[in-house]
Amino acid sequence: xxxxxxxxxxxxxxxxxxxxxxxxxxxGAEIHPVAGDPIExxxxxxxxxxxxxxxxxxxxxxxxxxEVIDVSGKVIIPGLVDTHSHIADVAGGDGADALHxxxxxxxxxxxxxxxxxxxxxxGITTANVMPGSGHLMSGQTxxxxxxxxxxxxxxxxxxxxxTEDVCGGMKMANGTNPIRDSQPFPGTRAKAAEQVRSLFAExxxxxxQREGDDPPSRDLAKEALLQVLDGERTVHHHTHRxxxxxxxxxxxxxxxxxxxxxxxxxxxxxxxxxAEAGVAASIIxxxxxxxxxxxxxxLWDNAPALEEAGVDTAxxxxxxxxxxxxxxxxxxxxxxxxxxxxxxxxxxTLAGARMMGLExxxxxxxxxxxxxxxxxxxxxxxxxxxVLETWVEGEQxxxxxxxxxxxxxxxxxxxxxxxxxxxxxxxxx
Amino acid sequence: xNRKLAMIPVLALLVAGSATAQTVIExxxxxxxxxxxxxxGVIVLEDGRIAEVGPADQVGIPExxxxxxxxxxxxxxxxxxxxxxLAGMYNVEHDRDELDTTDxxxxxxxxxxxxxxxxxxxxxxxxxxxxxxxxxPAPGALVSGQSLIxxxxxxxxxxAHIKDPHGVIFSLGPGVSQHFESPGTRPKGAEMLRQALSDxxxxxxxxxxxxxxxxxxxxxxxxxxxxxxxxxxxxxxVDIMTALRLGEEFGLDLxxxxxxxxxxxxxxxxxxxxxxxxxxxxxxxxxxTANAAFDTAMKLxxxxxxxxxxxxxxxxxxxxxxxxFEAGVAAANGxxxEAALASVTREPARILGLDDRLGSIESGxxxxxxxxxxxxxxxxxxxxEVFIEGRLVSEDCQ
Numbered sequence: 111x112x113x114x115x116x117x118x119x120x121x122x123x124x125x126x127x128x129x130x131x132x133x134x135x136x137x138g139a140e141i142h143p144v145a146g147d148p149i150e151x152x153x154x155x156x157x158x159x160x161x162x163x164x165x166x167x168x169x170x171x172x173x174x175x176x177e178v179i180d181v182s183g184k185v186i187i188p189g190l191v192d193t194h195s196h197i198a199d200v201a202g203g204d205g206a207d208a209l210h211x212x213x214x215x216x217x218x219x220x221x222x223x224x225x226x227x228x229x230x231x232x233g234i235t236t237a238n239v240m241p242g243s244g245h246l247m248s249g250q251t252x253x254x255x256x257x258x259x260x261x262x263x264x265x266x267x268x269x270x271x272x273t274e275d276v277c278g279g280m281k282m283a284n285g286t287n288p289i290r291d292s293q294p295f296p297g298t299r300a301k302a303a304e305q306v307r308s309l310f311a312e313x314x315x316x317x318x319q320r321e322g323d324d325p326p327s328r329d330l331a332k333e334a335l336l337q338v339l340d341g342e343r344t345v346h347h348h349t350h351r352x353x354x355x356x357x358x359x360x361x362x363x364x365x366x367x368x369x370x371x372x373x374x375x376x377x378x379x380x381x382x383x384x385a386e387a388g389v390a391a392s393i394i395x396x397x398x399x400x401x402x403x404x405x406x407x408x409l410w411d412n413a414p415a416l417e418e419a420g421v422d423t424a425x426x427x428x429x430x431x432x433x434x435x436x437x438x439x440x441x442x443x444x445x446x447x448x449x450x451x452x453x454x455x456x457x458x459t460l461a462g463a464r465m466m467g468l469e470x471x472x473x474x475x476x477x478x479x480x481x482x483x484x485x486x487x488x489x490x491x492x493x494x495x496x497v498l499e500t501w502v503e504g505e506q507x508x509x510x511x512x513x514x515x516x517x518x519x520x521x522x523x524x525x526x527x528x529x530x531x532x533x534x535x536x537x538x539x
Numbered sequence: 540x541n542r543k544l545a546m547i548p549v550l551a552l553l554v555a556g557s558a559t560a561q562t563v564i565e566x567x568x569x570x571x572x573x574x575x576x577x578x579x580g581v582i583v584l585e586d587g588r589i590a591e592v593g594p595a596d597q598v599g600i601p602e603x604x605x606x607x608x609x610x611x612x613x614x615x616x617x618x619x620x621x622x623x624x625l626a627g628m629y630n631v632e633h634d635r636d637e638l639d640t641t642d643x644x645x646x647x648x649x650x651x652x653x654x655x656x657x658x659x660x661x662x663x664x665x666x667x668x669x670x671x672x673x674x675x676p677a678p679g680a681l682v683s684g685q686s687l688i689x690x691x692x693x694x695x696x697x698x699a700h701i702k703d704p705h706g707v708i709f710s711l712g713p714g715v716s717q718h719f720e721s722p723g724t725r726p727k728g729a730e731m732l733r734q735a736l737s738d739x740x741x742x743x744x745x746x747x748x749x750x751x752x753x754x755x756x757x758x759x760x761x762x763x764x765x766x767x768x769x770x771x772x773x774x775x776x777v778d779i780m781t782a783l784r785l786g787e788e789f790g791l792d793l794x795x796x797x798x799x800x801x802x803x804x805x806x807x808x809x810x811x812x813x814x815x816x817x818x819x820x821x822x823x824x825x826x827x828t829a830n831a832a833f834d835t836a837m838k839l840x841x842x843x844x845x846x847x848x849x850x851x852x853x854x855x856x857x858x859x860x861x862x863x864f865e866a867g868v869a870a871a872n873g874x875x876x877e878a879a880l881a882s883v884t885r886e887p888a889r890i891l892g893l894d895d896r897l898g899s900i901e902s903g904x905x906x907x908x909x910x911x912x913x914x915x916x917x918x919x920x921x922x923x924e925v926f927i928e929g930r931l932v933s934e935d936c937q
Binding site: 396398406436443447522 | 631659663803830833834853855856864867868916918919920921
């Protein structure tokens with residue numbers, strides 16, 4: 111207990127140092143801003159929670175009152191953006207229906223969950239925390255900034271008002287995960303598509319009624335669907351097989367919304383079709399294909415195939431399918447398969463930010479953006495490289511030199527608490 | 540594309556046809572796992588074995604030989620505990636043969652009778668440098684059956700077969716109770732095992748008395764006589780201690796498997812002088828393996844406890860883990876490159892009792908070799924050629 115109190119007071123001190131007006135300059139590191147070429151010996155200048163300048167040491171003028179932190183020999187990259195994560199005990203809809211557009215992930219997320227430690231230790235600062243894929247539509251996702259010392263969900267959200275604002279996307283799934291033995295769940299792929307089409311058609315009808323003389327009472331589910339149809343809420347669509355991918359594209363085209371494809375195991379079979387549709391893809395890198403029928407063709411080749419086709423491509427952890435602590439590995443495997451290094455680093459950061467509509471705030475190191483970054487002890491995609499520090503909005507959230515926090519990276523006794531790793535998918539990916 | 544595909548079988552035939560010819564491998568760096576790495580080294584393969592290895596200026600290079608060049612060469616990788624070949628890639632009823640749950644104690648089940656040599660995951664592992672697997676039933680029953688050591692080539696289990704049975708697979712902990720009404724608790728499981736091992740001792744004393752042969756008793760009798768290793772899956776500290784206790788009580792040739800909490804019991808494991816088939820480094824830190832740590836391998840190494848990093852068993856994704864990657868994460872978490880390489884080559888060969896044939900690049904050993912485009916553990920390094928007993932079995936870089 112005493113230790114806890116001490117920790118809290120240290121956190122306060124850290125928070126205070128940020129509140130102080132003086133700017134902070136990280137100098138001497140190799141900086142990968144992602145927006146722009148790498149800088150061999152650079153300066154990252156922060157003012158509070160915001161980046162004010164990024165450039166070479168001989169180009170950036172460090173203010174006289176700045177606190178200078180020498181990070182020579184180290185490497186700085188933007189805070190990683192995980193477009194598909196199940197940390198923090200997230201949940202969505204239940205077994206009462208196959209489609210739950212009104213259900214919100216933010217009503218389940220526990221910001222004090224130990225699983226956030228994995229994300230921090232892996233350099234992840236922004237995440238799309240989603241309910242699982244056991245439903246055609248399992249609910250609204252939450253875009254979160256993994257700020258330190260969060261007490262309530264509001265402390266993590268990007269939106270200002272969780273009751274009024276759009277605070278995330280909409281999770282959908284097709285293929286075998288949402289298929290079950292009895293109604294209201296679909297028994298086949300065709301039925302699944304039909305249920306989705308019916309729902310969106312009902313939403314369109316609801317809009318007409320709402321604008322008519324005798325408006326219906328407020329329907330929260332339909333309101334959320336209209337946000338999707340109006341382009342205010344992005345559909346994050348779990349899909350594996352190539353024909354399921356095409357079904358996602360077909361339905362999105364019919365109703366005029368923009369989905370982001372997730373997992374996309376057989377993307378390598380239809381990269382041109384995905385590119386043609388102008389749809390982004392968030393892919394997962396698994397060490398071996400299979401584990402279920404839909405994923406037997408899940409290949410690392412997805413990364414270069416999508417890049418070559420010109421598809422905006424991101425990686426995700428699907429934590430705990432892959433572990434947030436080794437998220438950098440995904441990009442390494444992408445390069446192994448033939449993706450460019452620059453493309454792979456963008457796929458961990460800025461590309462994911464674009465998929466969540468947060469590219470003005472996160473995903474790259476540029477003046478005016480949130481001061482979210484990671485300090486590494488080597489090249490970003492090298493196997494021996496370790497995350498030394500993770501910073502969110504100018505505050506340090508992970509420090510490998512701290513013996514207790516070091517265990518967040520390595521694991522150990524009770525680091526992730528009992529019950530961590532509840533995947534939130536039912537037992538499905 | 541079609542032409543390229545069509546040519547591959549032809550090439551394979553040619554290679555197979557020339558298996559008796561000599562093969563020469565020139566590598567910038569050879570990790571022999573028997574002494575320091577060799578810079579600018581040469582390996583000469585002859586009749587499926589390593590004829591010679593050494594620096595290029597000290598090895599007699601035959602004139603007519605197939606020559607391969609690589610940045611790095613290592614011994615073929617050994618996965619010292621997996622269920623590959625039994626636990627299929629599709630993970631459906633048709634290919635899920637890793638665990639029979641009709642009875643909690645079934646020592647008579649043989650991996651030999653379930654191993655599918657043509658399983659896609661066997662090829663996947665082979666293409667990533669795994670040349671030898673110690674595979675068998677999954678954990679999840681008190682005794683789930685006998686294990687098999689196989690090479691990752693061959694169209695049939697007979698062609699793949701190296702040794703059978705190698706060991707008997709035991710499991711402790713709540714994972715067992717998920718599959719059976721009884722044991723429902725740890726003490727009940729321990730009691731059931733003690734009774735079975737006690738019965739096996741009695742059986743061992745009266746072997747050959749005639750009467751009906753009890754296949755399971757025969758197998759367990761070999762276990763209590765120390766002829767067959769007892770491979771105990773135990774992850775929590777409580778379960779590891781139970782395994783050590785049973786090992787001592789019955790004089791077992793005990794091997795720990797999984798062992799997520801091993802970092803809490805370094806002294807006890809060292810004292811018991813028991814090798815560890817350690818869980819894959821990236822196993823999910825949840826449930827029985829909640830305390831699994833990336834640096835447990837380093838701690839075992841520091842304590843001098845013999846261990847191998849294994850692919851383990853996975854009920855879902857990734858269905859078979861790749862020891863190359865699992866050892867790589869351990870390498871970066873304090874174990875270091877060479878100890879990590881040893882944990883998937885020399886050390887598993889020793890633990891499996893195959894170190895006279897496998898696990899290092901030395902004259903006379905079987906020519907199981909992996910050629911890489913760089914540091915084996917770098918994510919961006921590709922595995923190119925893989926040789927098993929002198930035969931080129933994979934050449935698509937990945």
